[in-house]
Amino acid sequence: MEKIKLILCDIDNTLVPKHQDLSERAVQAIHQLKKSEILFGLASGRSISQLHRLETSWNIRCDVIIGLNGSELYDGLDDFSEQLYFMEPAWIKACFEIMAPFDCNPTLRRDGISYVRNYDKNVAASSAYIKNDHQVHIVKDDAEFWQGPAFKVGFRVKAEDMPAIEKRAAKFPSQAFKGFKTENTMFEFCNAEASKGSMLKRFCSRHDIDLQQVCCFGDMTNDISMLQAAGIGVCMLNGSEDAKAAADFISEKAADEDGWADYVEKHILNR
Template sequence: MYENIKLIVCDIDGTMVPSHHKLSDYGKEMIQKIKEKNILFGIASGRSIKDIKYILSTWGYNQIDFIIGLNGSQLYDGTDDKVYDYFQMKPEWIKETFDIMRPFSHNPVMYFQKAYMCGVYDEKIHFSAQYTKSDYVVAQSEEDFYQEPNAKIMFRVDEKDMPEVERRVKEFESVYYKGNKTQSTLMEFQNRQASKAYALEQFCIKHNIKLIDTMAFGDTTNDNEMIEAAGIGVCMINGSQDTKELADVITEKSVIEDGWADFIDRYI
């Protein structure tokens, strides 16, 4: 059924591993299986390429065919070791997102130069920093976040507030940028033209691969466009309902059970 697949791309958190976990030995075996079949393999994540490379190194991988970072605002091509940057958020758009999020308790986070900038350095920020060995700086004021263009702005919120956050983001929908829930406590805003699907398409064009011959794994809203664009879009059984509705296939096992690896083992 999937004999023509030439490229496989996977989201990390909630797809390949539970958040802040290492890849299992079974997962590593399936990556090896993919490579032995001469299928290109890549990672797509909301994280930066720098952070993804660090995570991959903790898994024992120092080289990979490609990485889609920052939900598609970055593309790393491992075949020529080049990084490509795409659509960014303008400062005035970032400022608007603060107005959208103002009714809720939140902690803004942004990739800042080679570090992160946050509103408050709390326990969750500390945990994330330790996971990727990243540096953080604390903003002196809200205005620090919209001094220059940036790939995206993230807001950490209380899980109980997320349904209302999603409603407000939809109410104040912009033609220039979009808001996606990427975790149960994280809302991210990004240029509307940026997506994992766009970066995937750019890599495929460069390497003369048809999208119909690709397979993408994901679990939530920021994976939707990639899952739609791929020839075979696979959603994790633990994924969000909107992503399941767009997928061609749903895994039989969850991320905790290595559902993506089980799917590769069965069908590739």
């Protein structure tokens, strides 16, 4: 195994159970990585501003943050951010047409405002978790969703509908945007060029880091690109079947058993 120089980690159901705080064990593992001169970063569907809030509340420091599923990048080594990939209004409208047959609650963030069709328990929980860093607007007409560009659009759906949603989305291929499952009840669309894997490559190229010396952790379809790009891709025990198939290894424990910290301690810090 190559000497690891960078660990990049998804958050929900990977680093922590969804909407949970980072455990003290995981905090100490991150601090120990830093002492071992191993860089650490987060890759998430959340925005960089939201991830900075979590970083502060968890008392950790990230060397790299990939936000919005690969649409934006924060380079902590050079201390700058860049936003690269947007969804055009017409693309957003097309996503709604794809999702029309399904009972869902769309959500989209633009200019610090989260647009939702319904303010339900999932929206409330997400807002509380990221310390209410944005205003929530309940739309009166779905056309408000595509009144301007945005980084991504998500649809909260029923878990039993997900196979049919993935099948329907595959029938509408686009060179402009792509759709994928980010949770068992969340399907998202973003610019076709955006991915966690492409942003990982961008960061590593900038700092001359060999991808073979990168270890990535994830649990869901939107993590596959970085699991495949890294020299070592680890899917959580609780991960989706497609993410497990793309990974090199599967953690011995699930996210709700501190599976990330357990794997890092056993296979990276103490090897």
